[in-house]
Amino acid sequence: MTRHFLKDTDLTPAEQAHVLDLAVELKAAPYSRTPLAGPQTAAVIFDKTSTRTRVSFAAGIAALGGQPLIINPGEAQLGHKESIADTAQVMSRMVSAIVWRTYAQAGLEEMAENSSVPVINSLSDDYHPCQILADLLTIREHRGDVAGQTMTYYGDGANNMANSYVLGGVNAGMHVRIAAPADYQPAEDIIAEANELAQTTGGSVMVTDDPVAAAQGADVLVTDTWVSMGQDSAGRDDEASPFVKYQVSQELMNLGNDPIFLHCLPAYRGKEVTAEVIDGPASVVFDEAENRLHAQKALMTFLLEKR
Numbered sequence: 001m002t003r004h005f006l007k008d009t010d011l012t013p014a015e016q017a018h019v020l021d022l023a024v025e026l027k028a029a030p031y032s033r034t035p036l037a038g039p040q041t042a043a044v045i046f047d048k049t050s051t052r053t054r055v056s057f058a059a060g061i062a063a064l065g066g067q068p069l070i071i072n073p074g075e076a077q078l079g080h081k082e083s084i085a086d087t088a089q090v091m092s093r094m095v096s097a098i099v100w101r102t103y104a105q106a107g108l109e110e111m112a113e114n115s116s117v118p119v120i121n122s123l124s125d126d127y128h129p130c131q132i133l134a135d136l137l138t139i140r141e142h143r144g145d146v147a148g149q150t151m152t153y154y155g156d157g158a159n160n161m162a163n164s165y166v167l168g169g170v171n172a173g174m175h176v177r178i179a180a181p182a183d184y185q186p187a188e189d190i191i192a193e194a195n196e197l198a199q200t201t202g203g204s205v206m207v208t209d210d211p212v213a214a215a216q217g218a219d220v221l222v223t224d225t226w227v228s229m230g231q232d233s234a235g236r237d238d239e240a241s242p243f244v245k246y247q248v249s250q251e252l253m254n255l256g257n258d259p260i261f262l263h264c265l266p267a268y269r270g271k272e273v274t275a276e277v278i279d280g281p282a283s284v285v286f287d288e289a290e291n292r293l294h295a296q297k298a299l300m301t302f303l304l305e306k307r
Helices: 013-028 052-063 084-091 105-113 129-143 160-171 188-201 211-215 285-306
Strands: 041-046 067-071 097-101 119-123 150-154 175-179 204-208 220-223 260-263
Touching: 013 129, 013 160, 013 285, 041 052, 052 067, 052 097, 052 119, 052 285, 084 105, 097 105, 097 285, 105 119, 119 129, 119 285, 129 160, 129 220, 129 260, 129 285, 150 160, 150 211, 160 175, 160 188, 160 204, 175 211, 188 204, 204 211, 260 285
Parallel strands: 041 067, 041 097, 097 119, 150 175, 150 220, 175 204, 220 260
Antiparallel strands: none
């Protein structure tokens, strides 16, 4: 059966740990596995702009022995002149994997339902699961075993990054805290899924509007931009923004357990994080960015070997 990766919990906890182990292996020996040898082609489709996703997938596909086919916005009939279902059936006869950075999660689900090759969510409005794999790899490198560690996310708790931190973090057995304004907290179904998952992984999720309490004893502090891609910035990034009190500062970092700082980038210094933190010794954001490459290579290898 073809496996897809559309949200964080599409990998079981054991599979997620296996992918991270594989990422460590591929980081040490980048060309040791070539599941795309041929070269086979992997389509990488962008409905949204990208830097890290584009470079990491293109480089990763090539390192796995394949050829990346980059499809930029407006370059395909997908979704307007041709249905997603028809596109999936056509493309899966020609390529070995489909990576899609898009808007609606429902589009990814329709693509996967009609594809005979793995479909990977490289970002949607609901989830960013590839980023979480990279973050977990980075935490493992700098903090050791991720299970049992506490990770606090600051900012918009209702966006795709927060959703993936909740699900991906609890999937790994972490204690995930979401510090966000009352009107920007995770949806009830996300929290319910995380709480059910926590019963088997030993992780937990806590949602609060208190940024100070959320930092106490945390091993990892993480944030994202206050304005996600495609959102209207009005009222989100000015001095009256409800997110101002959730800026990651050195004062918050000092409340943690000698924490590391993560950010998926691009970052806006003076907004969601101070320059002192993101450019300071606890920041591992560029290790995190590099680890997109290794984590995604591991994910593709896992999915292709499962076919």
